[in-house]
Amino acid sequence: MAADKFPVEASHIMMFARSVGDDNKIYYDEDYAKGTEPGSIIAPPTFAQASAQFDPNYFLRPKPGGDGWFGSGKEPTGVKKEAGSGGGGGGGGGGLHAEQHFVYHRHLKPGDVLTAETKPGKTWEKESKRAGKLMFSESVTEYRDQNGELVITATGVGVRTERPVDS
Amino acid sequence: MALKASDLNVGDTYSENLVEDLKRTQIVQYAGASGDYNPLHTDEIFTTKVAGYPTVFAHGMLTMGMTGAMLTNYVGDGRLTKYGVRFTNQVWPGDSLTGTATVESVEDGIARFTVETKNQDGTTVLSGYAEARVD
Numbered sequence: 001m002a003a004d005k006f007p008v009e010a011s012h013i014m015m016f017a018r019s020v021g022d023d024n025k026i027y028y029d030e031d032y033a034k035g036t037e038p039g040s041i042i043a044p045p046t047f048a049q050a051s052a053q054f055d056p057n058y059f060l061r062p063k064p065g066g067d068g069w070f071g072s073g074k075e076p077t078g079v080k081k082e083a084g085s086g087g088g089g090g091g092g093g094g095g096l097h098a099e100q101h102f103v104y105h106r107h108l109k110p111g112d113v114l115t116a117e118t119k120p121g122k123t124w125e126k127e128s129k130r131a132g133k134l135m136f137s138e139s140v141t142e143y144r145d146q147n148g149e150l151v152i153t154a155t156g157v158g159v160r161t162e163r164p165v166d167s
Numbered sequence: 168m169a170l171k172a173s174d175l176n177v178g179d180t181y182s183e184n185l186v187e188d189l190k191r192t193q194i195v196q197y198a199g200a201s202g203d204y205n206p207l208h209t210d211e212i213f214t215t216k217v218a219g220y221p222t223v224f225a226h227g228m229l230t231m232g233m234t235g236a237m238l239t240n241y242v243g244d245g246r247l248t249k250y251g252v253r254f255t256n257q258v259w260p261g262d263s264l265t266g267t268a269t270v271e272s273v274e275d276g277i278a279r280f281t282v283e284t285k286n287q288d289g290t291t292v293l294s295g296y297a298e299a300r301v302d
Contacts, residue, residue, distance in 0.1 A: 012200070019200035020232030021186055021193070026244050037169065038245035045235040045247050049228050052202035060205045071206030076216035097227040101251030155251075164219040165257065 001141055003054040006114040013043050013110065016050055043108035048143055048152045049100075051116045096165070098136060099157035106151050113146045121155065132162025169243035170301045175273045181241045185233040185264040185284065189225060194260070197229040227254035230264065230293050234284045237266040242278070242299035252282065252295030263287040268297065276300055 010028070017027035022044055025032040033041045052058045062069040070079045108114070121138030128134050136159050143152040186193070194208050203226055206213040214223045231252050238247060258264065264287075268280040278301045284293040 016200040016232075019193070019196040020229060020236060022232070022236035022239075024236070024239065024244070036244050042245055044232065045239060045250050046228055046232045049203075050201045055202075058202065060203050062204060070213070070217075071204075071210040072212040072216075076212050097254055099251070099253045100228065100231055101249075103249050104247055107245045107247075 001049075001051045001055045001058065001116055002118045003051050003056075003114070003116040006051045006054040006116055006143070008043060008047075008108045008110055008112040008114065010041055010110040012050065012053075013041060013047060016047050017044050020044065020046070038107060038109070040109050045102065045104070045107075046100075047108060048102065048116075048141075048154055051114070051141075051143070055116070095158045095160045097156065098159040099155075101155040103153040104151075105149070105153070108151065112151070114143045114151065117142050117144075128161075129166075131165040134162075135160045169246055170241070170278060170299070172273050172276065172278065172301045175270050175278055175301065177270050177272060179270040180267055181237070182265055182267040183237040183240065185230075185237060185266045187263045189258065189260055189262045189264070191223060191260045194223065194225050194229065197226055197232070201226065201228060203228065222260060224260075225258040225262075227252075227258075227293075230254065230258050230284060233264065234266040234282060234293055238268055238280075238282065238297050238299075241268055242297070242301070246299040246301070247297060248277065248300060249296070249298040250282075251297075252293050254292070255294055256286070256290050256292045258286065258292050262292075264292065266293075271296075273301065276302075 014028040026036050070077050118139050118141040121140050123137045126134045138157050141154040145151050198204050198209050208226050214220050264284050266284040268282050271279045271281050278299050280297045282295045282297050285291050
């Protein structure tokens with residue numbers, strides 16, 4: 001995820017915490033949060049992932065008009081499959097998320113305005129019984145705050161599979 | 168409340184039930200909050216007819232987020248210094264998950280944990296590690 005401006009906002013933190021079923025008051029109650037060790041509302045540990053909202057080109061968000069979106073409408077997918085493009089298991093374009101790692105230099109709080117810069121990392125392949133050939137690729141995202149300080153380093157690993165994963 | 172190094176022993180475990188009978192609506196909720204609208208997670212028609220899965224499934228990051236709530240309840244707010252996971256199996260609507268942290272080491276004010284989340288069948292869906300500052 002790349003973002004020139006990722007403003008960390010209290011209502012976004014509240015919605016994100018709700019979505020992961022976390023009812024800790026430090027994520028939405030400012031008065032309660034003042035009495036905690038951090039002393040203010042903070043973001044839950046995986047919140048940086050929501051920088052996707054601020055990545056102008058994030059490909060897993062339908063764009064206005066919906067052109068090219070691969071989800072269903074009149075047809076099961078909005079994308080015509082290219083001849084000979086292979087199985088494309090695991091997502092018709094999306095791939096699957098294999099790993100995620102965060103290093104916290106400090107925790108995010110409302111009012112922070114971050115930048116996110118993503119660089120490609122390693123790539124590798126593996127054979128699996130459950131999904132055929134697996135193609136892994138790593139990306140490293142550095143989140144910096146309004147003072148240019150590194151606040152979170154996030155390493156994601158995506159995988160494309162030869163066919164859908166057997167469960 | 169943060170953990171005290173003197174109270175932690177290698178092998179100590181902490182567990183929480185993360186979710187009972189995961190609902191598709193919660194997956195939708197996570198899509199909206201995170202911004203990840205991959206139709207594999209919310210679009211039954213695309214997921215069954217195009218991608219070839221039996222139904223939609225949760226974002227790995229939803230499982231990581233739910234497991235993160237267990238961790239922060241255990242180590243205290245703002246105490247995590249590292250948290251990383253592998254997604255080892257998919258999480259489906261209807262699943263019930265339990266997350267467990269196990270103390271691996273305590274050194275120089277940092278506790279290191281292994282982290283594992285299993286479904287109702289005992290299958291590991293997430294495995295990883297976390298580090299936290301302890302008193």
